[in-house]
Amino acid sequence: MASAIPIMAPPGTVAAAAAGDDNNTLSTPAAANAWTSKAPGPVSKSSAALNASAKPVSLTNSNKTRTCRNIVIHGFCKYEGKGCEFNHDVNKPAASIPSPELSKAKLHVNSPIFKPSNLSSGSVKADSINAPEFVPKSSQDATSLAGVAYTESRQMAHPYASTMQSSLMSSMNNLSGSFSQFGMNDMSMSGPMQGNYYGEGSVNNYYYQGSGAMLHQPLQYHLYNTPLPHVSNLLPHQKTIHGFFISDSLREELHRKNEMILQAVNAQEYGLPEELHEYHSLYPLDLTQEKSTEVFGYQSSVYKSMCSVDGRTYALRRIEGFRLTNELAMQTIEGWRRIRHANIVSIREAFTSKAFGDHSLIFVYDYHPCSKTLYDVHFGPQAQLASQVVVGAAKNTDHIIHERILWSYLIQLTSALKKIHSAGVAARLIDPTKILVTGKNRVRLNCCGIMDMLTYDSAPNIAHLQQDDILNLGQLMMTLACKSLTATHSISKSIDYIAQHYSQDMKNMILFLMSQPVPMKTVDQIITMLGPRVLQEINDVQNANDVLESDLGRELENGRLARLLMKFGFINERPEFDMDPAWSETGDRYIIKLFRDYVFHQVDEAGLPVLDVAHVLTCLNKLDAGVDEKIVLMSRDELSCLIVSYREIKACIESAFRDLSKSK
Ligand SMILES: Nc1ncnc2c1ncn2[C@@H]1O[C@H](COP(=O)(O)OP(=O)(O)OP(=O)(O)O)[C@@H](O)[C@H]1O
Secondary structure, eight states, X not given: OGGGHHHHSOTTOHHHHHHHHHHOOOOSHHHHHHHHHHOOHHHHHHHHHHHHTSOOOOOOTHHHHSBOHHHHHHSOOTTTTTTOOSBOOTTSOOOSSOOHHHHHOSSOTTSGGGOOXXXXXXXXXXXXXXXXXXXXXXXXXXXXXXXXXXXXXXXXXXXXXXXXXXXXXXXXHHHTSOGGGGTGGGSOSOSTHHHHHXXXXXXXXXXXXXXXXXXXXXXXXXXXXXXXXXXXXXXXTOOOGGGGSOOHHHHHHHHHHHHHHTOOOOTTTTTOOSEETTEEEEEEOOOOSSOOOTTTSSOEEEEEEEETTTOOEEEEEEETTOOOOOGXXXXXXXXXXXXXXTTBOOEEXXXXXXXXXXXXXXXXXXXXXXXXXXXXHHHSHHHHHHHHHHHTSSOTTTTSOOHHHHHHHHHHHHHHHHHHHHTTOOXXXXXXXXXXEEETTEEEXXXXXXXXXXTGGGOOOHHHHHHHHHHHHHHHHHHHHHTOTTGGGSHHHHHHHHHHHSOHHHHHHHHHHHSOOSSOOOHHHHHHHHHHHHHHHHHHHHHHHHHHHHHHHHHHHHHHHHHHHHHHHHHTTOTTGGGOTTGGGSHHHHHHHHHHHHHHOOBOTTSOBOOOHHHHHHHHHHHHHTOOOEEEXXXXXXXXXXXXXXXHHHHHHHHHHHHHHHTO
8 A cells, every 4th residue: 555655654764664664573463464464674665666756745734633653553653753744642632533544444553452551651662562461362363363353343352452341341240240259250252151141040159169169979869867856846747758767777777787798808908718618708807906815815806708508698706726636626516506595696617727828716606797896885995985075074974884784784694694504505705805786785695615615625614614604794794884894803892883883783783793602603593683674674675676666667668669659660651552552541541640640740839840758658558558538630631530539549550450460
């Protein structure tokens, strides 16, 4: 454009101007583009030649009001005050009449995007033109934008392009809450996302606040929590959903037990044999590192294990480093195998093995999942922690074992001893570490029969051993009553302590158990002394039994309902049956379908689904009972109603199910 040249420099100075301008290259692609399209150095030289023959341009006064393009483009004009007639003061309002060149120019150089804030300084260096505000966020975008057109509204995408965008952003912030805190100000408003940020309710602030802050674990749908007070303190006629199922504690306990039965470890990692006689999948139950030889005289370990013969889980007790010299010792187990008692861990068999790399004697007992030893329960770390907490409490007697529990233990262990002594053997191990607690206050004598085999050669006197059993029982009771493992070291002090904290009966009982046999004490004497306490124990056991039975009853209902639901599933909407697509739309099946809608697909006045489990359970229970109560079933188009009784619906279900079963 020849007409543009005189504007760049005064006449006669064009070549010099062009040479000077060569140094002032703009680094922004847009500006560079603009510049090369106008008059870069080499071009200007040829232009100068052209200009030499060109008609002198007449400059009018109006030029004084027009902003010098050198100022606009380069930020300064080296001919300011040296003959350049154009306006060099950018603070002065620019020419009210835009230059024809500017108005015609495709690239609108007056756009604010090209105005660095320090333009007016007049001492702008070429480097400072590279100020960050001229660098588009994405060079790719900038390149494309430079080539397209700055006059288009697309320049709005540039964060510095105009104040309009920032005002729009601020109004957006006002509109939709404080998006800025989520870093949304940086987001381009163009593109399909734009609608999302303006869309009402499409952005949930809490979602953004929550995201990344917490990782949610998958829900475990089989777990039930206890009902909260505000929903559990109901009127007598009201019931919570928990009322329909077994108690949470029992459910959890059963789950834990099932989980424990299925626990497994890699045998190689734990240095365990893959197979041991008929047993496999050994899992160590003894969690303590140090192994005591105090009880058996040998180190012992316990493993949960699966029997490959019957598929059941057993507890294997291994006596380490024991070489059985007399085969006859194995026969002692026979007497124990016949003993079955609620307070004895039953023994199944015994065998020797070298699978562990030594001579081991293995005893196989019934497995009681999640059981703890009496020692763990009352003297273990957890028990000690609990007693420390309670010692600081108001009553320092709170940490002692409740007398009723002590009587319960005594009754159960006496009952076990009665069975053992009646079988002509002796327990020989009444030790807190060898009594298992397998349920709430439920104790069982463990490790029966081991001592008989380990001491077979010494031919012990059974009568004496039975007297020792009674003495050991007394020592155990004293240890528990004083809650001290050293209580038997100072008997008189311990008896005083027991007299202070327990009833006279308890003290007398412990004194009797620990007294010298005159001439012989028997378990029957203990039972006579226990008399009234036994009645209390029977009462407690039966009450607990009632609770469990009622829990079982609830699950029984659920089992019934599950079967009913399965029938529903089989019948409802089976279009293919009997090659008749209308099978479930006619006759009995239609009533069942409407009943299904009545039970599960009810909606409230607002048309929202009613999710009332109590309604479902009530309907299904009435259906299963086949009561005469009538209900109104409505067709889906709400044009017809059927009044039917639960008895009739039950008959329909039975007949439809019969149809299906006949077709097999
Ligand atoms: N028959 C069994 N069924 C289920 N678990 C058992 C059985 N026998 C033992 N256990 C578990 O094995 C663990 C270890 O038993 P063990 O008799 O070795 O107790 P301990 O306190 O470690 O005694 P020790 O000092 O003799 O090693 C106990 O906590 C108990 O829970």
